[in-house]
Amino acid sequence: MRIKSERDFWAGLMFVVVGVAFAVAATDYSMGPACQSQDPCAASLWARFSQLSEQPGAGYFPLGLSILLAVVGAGVLFKALTFESVAGDPIGQVAWRPLVAVVASVVLFGVMLEPFGLVLTVPVLVVVSSLASDAFRWKGVLVAAVVLTVLSWLIFVWALKLAIPVWPAFVG
């Protein structure tokens, strides 16, 4: 069997995997009061799902959804394997540089903000995220870092009075 649309194939696979994972997890939760006490419920999943006598339980809606997601995902997979698409609909190259730089800068922001405060975190965020662009220039980036640090203090701390640590914990 040949993959006729690369994007659809992986998208379909993703939906099926997520659907099955959620479905398995959902069976841990109760389907409804009728099912906890009576025997026939253990018989089959369908029996547990369709024969409700009262209020459905915590696992009811997620189980239905996840089965539906897996089915629709299987449909996407089927489509990816049967119908021709333009040039095989390739996923294309992954833009690793922006992906890593942007995600790393966000994670660093989370790690640094509480111990080091806004004054050190914002410049790090600006410098690291700027590495995402091919046209990285130190001078411009440093100016932006200073300007954005001052602005974010002015807007969020001074004007909006949001609870954001400003100075490093070891200073304050």
Added chain:
Amino acid sequence: MDLLHNLGIGLAVAFTVQNLLAALFGCTVGTLIGVLPGIGSVATIAMLLPATYGLDATPALILLAGVYYGAQYGGSTTAILINVPGESSSLVTAIDGYQMARQGRAGAALSVAALGSCFAGCVGAVILAALAPPLTQLAFRFGPAEYFSLMVLGLIGAVVLASGSLIKSIAMILLGLLLAQINTDAISRTPRFSFDLPQLGDGISFVIIAIGLFGFGEIIANLGRPAEHREVYARRVEDLWPDSRDLAEAWPSVLRGTALGSVLGVLPGGGALLASIASYSVEKKLTRSPRIPFGKGAIQGVAGPESANNAGAQTSFIPLLTLGIPSNAAMALIVGAMTVKGIQPGPQVMTSSPQLFWGLIASMWIGNAMLVVLNLPLVGIWIKLLAVPYRVLFPAVSLLCCIGVYTLGGSAFDVYLAALVACVGYLFHKLGCEPAPLLLGFILGPMMEENLRHALLLSHGDWGTFVTRPLSSGLLGAAALLIMIVTLPSIKQQREVAFQED
């Protein structure tokens, strides 16, 4: 005259200093992000949400709504001047607007776009005010089964009318609904899918999903593309007024665009984008022997779509304010904002918070008037902003997103979660999966489950309740019909043609 009385209440609310400032701020930010390509209104509303926590519900919603319709104005400026749609809804404006700018008629294009938008926006708000009360009355007859079916229809409609692969969009809705199940079950108090992380016990905030997918996700996707070629044609726009011939040609298009946009805005999945695309094709068909052909700088190609997208932006508040059903991703965030403020979106908003309801509608007139001033005399400022390249801009956007996420609950965990969602968002982008249906599903998820379980409780577990109750079965039938219609081969082809420019 109930309507006049209600509008009186609304105007009194909208004309307080705080609410005027909220509208002005929202419209200014909206214009700004509309002008700047690569920053959408969904990401901006998500970023601003935490900052509005200090405000009351009314100014907060006036501000966020202003961002949404303000972006429609700003988007056209960019489309006309540099042939890049600043907002997706000004996609078609770029076709003729940019040609007009190249011929030295940028001023006429900008003013027709702004005045047409203002007219359409004001009419849209009138329609909203007039239609809201009867629709609300209808909504009061809805029980949980009807609400569940209505949400099914809303979600299906949203993907049928939007761009992208239908089956993948349906899967994205389901994924969104499922992600919303990561929470503590409201009835049995069982924590679900929380991986034993206490931070997930209350569920993931929709702000994190929106910022991760639309904020960070879009930054990564934008940087992964080769930089677009930007050439500002009119550095200084001299003559802002269209001549009499332009006006004579433009006003029928404005009227048609307004009518079309108002209708399409109400539909689920409608709103600004669909309205502008539909209006462009209508103008092309209805304008017999245009003085300047379409694609070469026809003013009808600017006037129609720009009026339509703004009318659509206004009337897409109708399903939101009367039924509590968001018709697109930006409206879904407004639903989230209302919930955060302790207002349950739905038909009761009009009676329980009339100040908010009518104040918001009245603020749209004021906002539209402000936007004309912001966009016409001050157009020079926005042109200067266009000279700022994306590589300077995106670290600032990234910073705003981070601060927005952190201030949600003052927790670094939320920031890590947003980083994870950003990675997933880039994966979706690569696999051609639209993030908007996921966000809609995510926000409607808890309401849908509540109504489903409530309906099944009332019917003693009988699923038949959804088809035996006439209103509910009608809504479900409409949803099934929509799917069937779109999968018909001839319509499928047309739908693909209509959205091919995306």
